[in-house]
Amino acid sequence: MKIIPLGAVENVTGSCFLIETEEKTFLIDCGLFQGEDTNNNQNKFPFNSKEVDFLILTHAHLDHSGRIPYLVKMGFKGKIFCTKATFELTKIMLLDSAKVMYEDYLSAKRKALRRGEEVREPLYYEEDVIDTYDSFFILDYDQEARISPNIVFKLRDAGHIIGSSYVELTVREKGESKRIIFSGDLGNRNKPIVRDPACPSKDINYLFIESTYGDREHKNFQSSYNEFKSAILETFQRGGNVIIPSFALERTQELLYLFREMYEKRELPPCRVFLDSPLAIKATNLFAQYYDYFDEETKRIYESGKNPFYFPYLILTSSVEDSKNINNIKERAIIIAGSGMCNGGRILHHLKHNLWSEKNSIIFTGFQAKGTLGRKIVDGEKYVYIYGEHIQVRAKIYTINGFSSHADKNILLNFISHLTNLKKIFLIHGEREVMLQFKKFIENSKTVDVSIPKKTEDIIL
Ligand SMILES: [Zn+2]
Structure with a gap:
């Protein structure tokens, strides 16, 4: 069999793996490129979409799912396997x-009209998204999906976001079984809302594992929570606002969950917390339907009749007008908005209005890819460019890393330690320097061949 990584390899975003066996051709993930390689989204797929038999989708984040409508538009007719929440x-x-x-x-x-230039049409429209819905096929965690007598897989709980999975795949060729794991994005431990990543099956021969934080240990959750609280209290003492760039999915709900806890413990002074993202508001409303996917503590909160993501200081601003009105508030506003890496969305307006003053704070709680405004x-x-203006950065910048939805070095090494019969590990989804560090850590803990594949390289198993 042959595996060709088309994204989520060193320094490249957009998870997508093409797998060719004697019987079938299929994909794991079909994500959008983000950050520095956004322009690659317009490139044609290096395969014929009509010849792809099926797709396994690990989770809903756009860097894993974002090119699915384009795939269907290009003629893909197969099933898209994922969990209900992911769908x-x-x-x-x-x-x-x-x-x-x-x-x-x-x-x-x-802009192009003014210059007399051509502009490319969007990769897909809303109608193309709707056209994909009939292709989805829902699987429960750990349910065996038998594509043929020789190709079987299961989705396991990856603990990264609600519905997220890693894939355990068995392919039988020439009388030999190959057991492979594709990690998707693996989650952190002891996080609110989601369960910890499921323990993998032992007998695995090849592992494709994400390496986002393969070079470091996260701070523990409680100390990050304390740091987060202090950042907010300090900002209020200075008479400023707090801006939190946030991913609409999962991170936003975690923040709301934490704010509710702070409120209930009387640790959150009177303030206004704006959830200024129509997408995050929709995602939060959907979360209530995923009771089965929650960890035990979140289930208990629901059972007690409370909404884990609501507290009285919360204000949801869907309309553009309500969003603009936030600009008039000079202190004690906490503004949660997307995009999480500040490369678009309403967060840009809030940064423009708040970055220049030393009274305000920007709190980063998620990964910032190279090339994004967030990373800068x-x-x-000291200066950043937003909507055609140079804005000076005088606000206090906090980076809280213990809220991460990605496993750190220890969790990744622990995951690997469960596997017996491993022939090779492939490091994916990370920056090259981080992968080189992570490779060393693995080699120190286990005798196994570790490779860092390149984009479009043929991996023959
Ligand atoms: Zn993800």
Whole structure:
């Protein structure tokens, strides 16, 4: 069999793996490129979409799901296997993605007209998203999906976001079974809402494992929670606002969960917490339907009749007008908005209005990819460019890393330690320097061949 990574390899985003066996050709994930390689989204797939038999989708994040409408538009007719929560959340993520692409297209078109240039149409429209719905096929965690007598797989709980999975795949060729894990994004431990990643099956021969934080240990959750609280209290003492760039899915719900806890413990002073993201508001409303996917503590909160994501200071601002009105507030506003890496969305307006003042704070709680505005701010740039203006960065910048939805080095090594019969590990989804460090850590803990594959490289198993 042959595996060709088409994304989520060193320094490249957009998870997508093409797998060719004697019987079938299929994909694991079909994600959008983000950050520095966004322009690659318009490139044609290096395969014929009509010849792909099926797709396994690990989770709803756009860097794993975002090119599915394009795949279907190009002639893919197979099933898309995923969990129920992944299906529901992917629908709203893709609809939002189509909307953003269309808005970007209109604005590029206006500029291009003035210059007499051509502009490319969006990768897909809302109708293309809706056209994908009939292709989805829902699987429970640990349910065996038998594609043929020789190709079987299971989705296991990855503990990364609601509905997220890693894939345990068995392919039988020439009388030999090959057992492979594709990690998707593996979650952190002891996080609110989601369960910890499921323990993998032992007998695995090949592992494709994400390496986002393969070089470091996360701070523990409680100390990050304390840091987060202090950042907010300090900002209020200075008479400023708190801006939190946040991913609409999972991170936002975790923040709401934490704010509710702070409120109940009387640790949150009177303030206004704005959830300024129509997408995050939709995702939060959907979360209530995923009771079965929650960890025990979140289930208990639901059973006691409370909504784990609501507290009285919370204000949901769906309309553009309500969002703009937030700009008039000079202190004690906490603004949660997307995009999580500040490369678009309403967060840009809030940064423009708040970055320049030393009274305000920006709290980063998620990964910032190279090339994004978020990464520039985290890396300490003194001026940034937003909506055609140079804005000075005088606000206090906090980076809280213990809220991560990705496993750190220890969790990844622990995952690997469960596997027996391993022939080779492939490091995916990470920056090259991090992968080189992680490779060393693995080699110190286990005798196994570790490889860092390149994009479009043929991996023959
Ligand atoms: Zn993810």
